[in-house]
Structure formats: structure tokens, C-alpha cells
Amino acid sequence: MQLEVLAGNNSLVTMLVENGFRFNVDLATVYWNSKLATERQRLLSGFNFKDVVCDVFAGVGPICIPAAKIVKRVYANDLNPYAVDYLERNSVLNKLEKKIEVFNMDGRRFIDAMFASQKAHKITQVVMNLPNDATEFLDAFRGIYRDRPEDAKFTFPKIHLYGFSKARDPEFDFHERIRIALAEVAVNVEMRRVRLVAPGKWMLCASFVLPESVAFARRSPNM
């Protein structure tokens, strides 16, 4: 979205405060939406001190920085180098940099890298807030544990996936897309409507534990 400066110095760099956390942002180069403040609080209220969180599309940190205050450890990623720069600055600004490890990768590569590493068995929550496209990244979870020794200890993370739907039954539509993306017959999903973003267009959040059958699936040769 193109923004115009109406008054003041000719800059879109500003400081925002949300739920007591401070965020330095350049609205010309990074994403910010204050309308999601309540949803972010709701999501965070489900995390606890034992959790290890992976934020795949972290932006400047409005989910992962407050999460770091609650949970044991956070791995935060964004493809946009400007967002990553602000994410690092905001981690320091909120004195949480010791609990947050920042990555600058494509979301699919980030999921692959996280679950191929020793960090995998500790990750309990995965946040995927890229509502236009996040469903298309779900196939990255297929086979994440396929090469692990059978006697290894596994955690099946809870995934919080955001999406849009214009369907008459948005929950059914979003659930179908998740099921197809995971190539799974049924997925036990908690579904909630976040907000109406345009007439007839809902933003939804689907939360589900990664099915064991998906985590151990064999990958097709073209993946």
C-alpha cells in the first residue's frame, strides 16, 4: 500500500506501542497492522513458559517479541531484510534479544532448517501469519521427521495458521485447503474468525497439532 506523509518531517519511520511493547517501524518498507492487536493478545494468551515458538513470517516482531516475554525461546524469521533489521532492533528495544534468534530466509527454507536441526524436538508452537499465502507453505511440514531414528523423542508442534476466505462457509473452505495442503484425510482443527477484512472476506486463524502421519510422511521426489 502506498502511504503519503501529510505533515511533519518527510519520513514514515515511527515508534508504535502495543500492549506495553515498543516497535520501531519504517512504514515504507515493512508491514504493520494495529487492527490485529487483539488477535495477537489472544494468540499469546495460549503460550506458556515451557513453549518454544517459531514465527515463520515474523515481520518487525509484534507476535514474537511479546511471546519472548512468556516462553522459553523464540526463533523468528522474515524474508524482508528491512523487517529483519527492525525485528532485531525491536528485540533490543524491548530487552528480549537474548531469547530471540532471528533468521532472514524464505518461510519454506526456514521450516526445513528448523526441523532438520537439533532445535526441532523443542519447538512447541509455530505461527504462520501470511494470510494470502501461508497455506501454500504447509507442505514443508511433510516428512520433517522422516530421517529421524525411531527411538528419538518427538514433539508435534501446534501450528497457528492465518488465512482469508470469501466462501459462504469460510471455516469449511479454509479447513479443506489445509487438508489438501497437508495431503491428509482429516485434520483436527480449532478454527476462529479473526475479523472481516472486506465485505464477505474473513480472516481466519486455524490452530492444529501437526499430525504424526504428516511429520513422518515420505516426500515426493519433486519436493
Ligand SMILES: C[S@@+](CC[C@H](N)C(=O)[O-])C[C@H]1O[C@@H](n2cnc3c(N)ncnc32)[C@H](O)[C@@H]1O
Ligand atoms: C502479514 S505480515 C505479518 C507480520 C507479523 N507477523 C505481524 O503480525 O505483523 C507477513 C510477513 O511475511 C513476510 N513474508 C512474505 N513472504 C515471505 C516468505 N516467502 N518467507 C518468509 N517471510 C515472508 C513479509 O515480509 C511480512 O513481514
